[in-house]
Amino acid sequence: MKNDTLNSPKKSTSNSIVGAGVLAALAASLCCITPVLALLGGISGIAATFSWLEPFRPYLVGASVLVLGFAWYQKLKPQPTAQMDCACEKDEKPSFLQSKAFLGTVTALAVILLSFPYYSGAFFPKVSPATALTSPATTTVHANIYVAGMTCSGCEHSVNNALRQTPGVIAASSSYSTGMAQVTYDKSKVDLPKLAQKVTAETGYKVTRFEEVNQK
CATH class of the missing domain: 3.30.70.100 (Alpha-Beta Plaits)
Incomplete structure (x- = not known):
């Protein structure tokens, strides 16, 4: 019970970090995604809605890379010995949201969003x-x-x-x-x-x- 209480804030913080990385990637690409959504949805006049975000794009891209890089560092760094000595933590299976597979999926999504301007013409x-x-x-x-x-x-x-x-x-x-x-x-x-x-x-x-x- 004690270990669950201590780890809960840590898991919540980890999820928040990953979420911040994806949101930064989305914001960085929103000005280029909107014209495509306008075309696919048949909505005229909204392509320029988020063009004001473009000056901030380099900072948002950098923030996304740094945040996700930190998340991977946290995921891959060696765990303290004290934690490994606890049998309850050793036997505990991490949830999908705490797994490398989830972080990899989120990272792939961020890459797709950040590179969207380069292939948006296909739509x-x-x-x-x-x-x-x-x-x-x-x-x-x-x-x-x-x-x-x-x-x-x-x-x-x-x-x-x-x-x-x-x-x-x-x-x-x-x-x-x-x-x-x-x-x-x-x-x-x-x-x-x-x-x-x-x-x-x-x-x-x-x-x-x-x-x-x-x-x-």
Whole structure:
């Protein structure tokens, strides 16, 4: 009974440490997960909801790594001899929540969350508009749309998807590092202001300005 009382706070602390590591990993990836959830759920305008977390991402990633690293240290470090001498503790089988298998599962989940921005594009549909094959050069326009709030590749895919799904768009490519989306469209089927409105309505990111580009 005494040993159970002493170990209970220790187990609770261990679970709290592991939980903190997963929460940090989730928060670090939330700005990139939200656009995918918006797409899968068919919910427009929420992709940019957690973009404010992006400046904190390096700290959250570091916190997740440190916390889970400490949890593994606690799990793998040699146990004090005094504890090994107690037959009741030696025979006690740890619960799954206290096992290495559980910690390994949680660590794998954290890795999946932290690396999400690098494979988030797999969730977005590949679109090849038929417009690209039919639009004459006289109605084809190249333009730049400046989008505020993009912070990762997940944001890029969200903006690209909103543009490529629009009838009349031939091609679209965006970059979060430059804050700009480049789009080629058929002006007889859609205009630039409507494309800018489409980006804002579908993603929630703010379009600051847009312009046509002369192609040589």
